[in-house]
Amino acid sequence: MTFTIDRPHVRNAINDSVTTGLEELALKAQNSSVRLVVITASGKQAFCSGGDLSVFHALRTEEQAYGMLKRMSDVLYSIKTLSVPVVAIVNGAAVGGGCEIATACDYRLVWDHAKCGFIQGTLAITSGWGGGTYLLETLQHDKALKMLSEAKVYTAVELENIGWASAVIRDEQDIEAFFEQIKKIHPDVHRAYKEMAIRKWQKTDLQERVEQEVRKCAVLWEREAHHGAVDRFLNKTKK
Numbered sequence: 001m002t003f004t005i006d007r008p009h010v011r012n013a014i015n016d017s018v019t020t021g022l023e024e025l026a027l028k029a030q031n032s033s034v035r036l037v038v039i040t041a042s043g044k045q046a047f048c049s050g051g052d053l054s055v056f057h058a059l060r061t062e063e064q065a066y067g068m069l070k071r072m073s074d075v076l077y078s079i080k081t082l083s084v085p086v087v088a089i090v091n092g093a094a095v096g097g098g099c100e101i102a103t104a105c106d107y108r109l110v111w112d113h114a115k116c117g118f119i120q121g122t123l124a125i126t127s128g129w130g131g132g133t134y135l136l137e138t139l140q141h142d143k144a145l146k147m148l149s150e151a152k153v154y155t156a157v158e159l160e161n162i163g164w165a166s167a168v169i170r171d172e173q174d175i176e177a178f179f180e181q182i183k184k185i186h187p188d189v190h191r192a193y194k195e196m197a198i199r200k201w202q203k204t205d206l207q208e209r210v211e212q213e214v215r216k217c218a219v220l221w222e223r224e225a226h227h228g229a230v231d232r233f234l235n236k237t238k239k
């Protein structure tokens with residue numbers, strides 16, 4: 001089952017309708033015999049540029065921000081805990097929440113031209129969709145903390161070296177080869193291993209840790225430092 005974010009004119013930024021689409025994906029995938037789920041996006045420029053700042057900039061208070069952040073964090077948690085492998089095909093830049101979506105997946109196939117990073121710090125906020133918590137689960141501690149707090153973008157090769165990219169994709173055949181490998185093994189085996197990971201996440205209160213991330217981001221969101229940084233981004237790109 002493949003979900004394609006299709007808003008290339010805003011570098012596949014997430015608005016309410018994409019969030020609804022992801023909710024439907026999670027529901028359908030959980031209630032079907034699908035073997036694996038793929039999340040990708042249209043075009044070559046971007047996988048996802050995070051939340052649509054022109055829309056979400058209207059959220060001014062902690063409470064308003066919390067509503068949006070919580071909804072996206074819930075959908076990413078549902079996707080992360082699907083009992084089948086979830087693969088992000090990172091077809092271009094993944095920044096901010098785009099990096100969070102990819103990090104919620106089990107595997108990240110990153111095209112060689114893609115640059116990705118948790119750039120939320122440049123907007124005076126933290127990750128707020130659960131992606132920071134997932135990154136700390138995924139990478140060696142110092143590498144995750146550096147990636148989050150430096151708030152810069154990395155090349156595909158750098159992402160492979162730190163362990164974020166499962167593979168760097170140089171042509172379509174690399175993608176086919178990845179899926180061929182998965183298909184060699186019975187789907188029940190993939191499900192069994194995924195369920196093993198989910199049990200660990202349940203035991204270690206992953207969902208509660210995500211909730212704390214959401215709440216902290218909402219607090220920072222309300223501050224002038226964040227709203228000013230978003231104003232500067234929107235004014236710069238609209239010139």
Ligand SMILES: CC[C@@H](C(=O)O)C(=O)SCCNC(=O)CCNC(=O)[C@H](O)C(C)(C)COP(=O)(O)OP(=O)(O)OC[C@H]1O[C@@H](n2cnc3c(N)ncnc32)[C@H](O)[C@@H]1OP(=O)(O)O
Binds near residue numbers: 095237
């Ligand atoms: C909200 C949740 C939070 C989280 O929890 O993680 C976040 O996601 S914070 C949001 C983080 N995202 C950003 O800060 C946006 C960063 N965008 C970029 O850095 C760049 O756009 C890009 C993704 C690296 C692509 O660069 P480039 O190919 O050079 O395109 P442009 O910058 O010229 O953008 C083209 C067009 O798209 C609009 N755009 C891009 N990103 C967003 C966005 N996130 N929201 C709304 N609009 C976006 C940009 O304004 C341009 O519009 P036009 O000028 O009208 O063409």
